[in-house]
Amino acid sequence: MVKNRHKIIFLFSFILFGFCLNSILISVNDFQTIDYYEDNEIEGFKNLKFAAALNYSDIIQNATTIYRLFDSINFTIDTSYDFPDADQITMEIQFSNKSIRNYDMDNVTTSDFYYEYIPEYDAPLGFQKVSFYIYNDTQTLLNNHTTYTNFTIKTNCMANFFLDGLLSTEYYINDTLEAELIVNNFNYDNDSKTYEFQWDLTIVDSMDEATQNNLLDLKSNVNYFTLLIDNETFQQVNKIYYLKVNMTDETSGKNAAAYFPFNIKNSNPIITSEIDLSPDELFRTEEFVVSVNVTDLETAADELTITAEVQDSEGQDIDEKILGHRGDNLFTIGFSIPSNRPAGTYRVTVTAMDKNNGNDSKLAYLDVKNNFPEIHNYKINGLSMNQSISVFYGRSLVFSFNVSDKEGVSSVKVALLNENDEWFNITREYKGEDTEITIRTQDLISGIWYIYIYVIDIDGAVTSLIDDYDMAPQGITIVPDVLSNYIPWIVFISGLSIGVLIGIGIIYTYFKLKIIGIQPVSAEKKTIQSKKPIKKKKVKTKKIDEDSKKKETVEVKHEEAEEKEGLPKRKIRRKL
Helix, strand or coil: CHHHHHHHHHHHHHHHHHHHHHHHHHHHHHHHHHHHHHHHHHHHHCCCCCCECCCHHHEEECCCEEECCCCCEEEEEECCCCCCCCCEEEEEEECCCCCEEEEECEECCCCEEEEEECCCCCCCCEEEEEEEEEECCCCCECECCCCEEEEEEECCEEEEEEECCEECCEECCCCEEEEEEEECCCCCCCCCCCCCEEEEEEEECCCCCCCCCEEEECCCCCCEEEEECCCCCCCCCCEEEEEEEEEEECCCCCEEEEEEEEEECCCCCEECCCCEEECCEEECCCEEEEEEEEECCCCCHHHCEEEEEEECCCCCEEEEEECEEEECCEEEEEEECCCCCCCEEEEEEEEEECCCCCEEEEEEEEEEECCCCEEEEEEECCEECCCCEEEEECEEEEEEEEEECCCCEEEEEEEEEECCCCEEEEEEECCCCCCEEEEEHHHCCCEEEEEEEEEEECCCCEEEECCCCCCCCCCEEEECCCCCCCHHHHHHHHHHHHHHHHHHHHHHHHHHHHHHHCCCCCHHHHHCCCCCCCCCCCCCCCCCCHHHHHHHHHHHHHHHHHHHCCCCHHHHHHHC
16 A cells, blocks of 8 residues: 555656646747747848948949049949849948038949039048948848948138138128138149139128129139128128139039138127216215217117116116117116115116127116205294293103105104203104104203204114204203292191181171161261262161161161261261
8 A cells, every 4th residue: 555655646746747847848949939030020120140241342433532513423332242132322421520421322223323422612621431331122231331431532722711810710890801712723643634723703691502692793813812891791790601712614614613601790889988977976866877988880879779777785676778879879868766775886787789689788886875864843842943942840841843854764862961961862763743752841850951853764864953053942941840849838828818818807897787787877967968879788787666777777878978978987986
């Protein structure tokens, strides 16, 4: 039983191993099949592995040296032996100035490809390298691009430009262009062919024969000339113009044109004077005028754009304006400094620009000052400031102000100085004409106090009125309160005196009436008539009969009438 079990395990392991090995072999076979397909697929588009080099024997060229304009070089590639599947060939020229250009060759026969290269007038001179790319009809590169040929380009026409004896191709209006032209009848080294050139010189604005404008005709067959650059001939600046050399070979009758460029640049406008600021020192809210002189060679003065920009002492832009032309290249404009800008040194930048965007600029500096506040008047307790003022101790001093400042008043201050060099100061924020400062005389001592008035603006500038200023009062006198300690006694004594007098009067009246009430009737009083009617007065007496009461009343009347007539009481007393 044990042996059978070992056999079964071994058989099962062998079958499992065979299954795993078979799977691995199938996987490897599939992987190789996929790789082979992909290689064939890539090879169908671009086969670099089996690309061959182009043999030099398959390259045919008719020359190794050529001259610009009048010569050409021909290249022919024979693909019949090495590249029978060639469908297209591109010729690449690596010029001596490191530039590269490609040219498609013409398929003249089934296996021959041809191209004629004619160097332009500005083709680089010297040694040039040539190579070829061969493609089939699926655009697959067939050669490995390792075969090169070469040729040399020469010239029989060359121009050099000068400015003040130095080589230059850039000029400004009123400059003088000097040109040196070299035209030679060169011939090939191993050829008897020669040239016989005639040439005409013109100035044109383009190389396009169909659209170019002939600006100026120069002499023919000359090797040196000078030309003044002026506005009439060269009306556009920042533009390239050309010296056109129209050459004709008298031997062959062939004609070609060579172009040599030069640049006419724009002359920037020139601010010929310093910036005039009038005035160059002022207060805020005041005006100043900016003036400059500007010229330009190409642009008329009235076509120039002159701008002035003002920046405050903190570098913030205030305003920018265009200056007006006043004639004789003079430009001016006026500015005003806003009241809300800080005082300090301001920068004025003037920029001149012509119609061709040429520019020039200059700087100037302006000193902007703060306007000091003004004190128009002030009052104390409603009294004008040029009056002498005395105030009793205990009353308040109310100061009202009429002040102003162009930038704004911040606060007002009243300072009082007494004869003992003691100060009393008080400051209030200024809130307009209704601003008042109240000072209690209880906070001061009696005597003379001199007034100092200060007005502070938002920049901290101070204007003051002091005691020696003609608008300020010389001082305020505070009258001491000397009666305050005696007022209770005065009131007491006065009240006592009035009470005593009133008491005496009452007692006198009482006894007088009492004496009159007991007097006998006098016959003499009956005969005296009063000059004026006297109102009856009620007299309190003891109760008696009506006849006695009437008699007493008549007697009283007579007695009063006698007193008014000035009768001496002494007689009355005698009668009594």
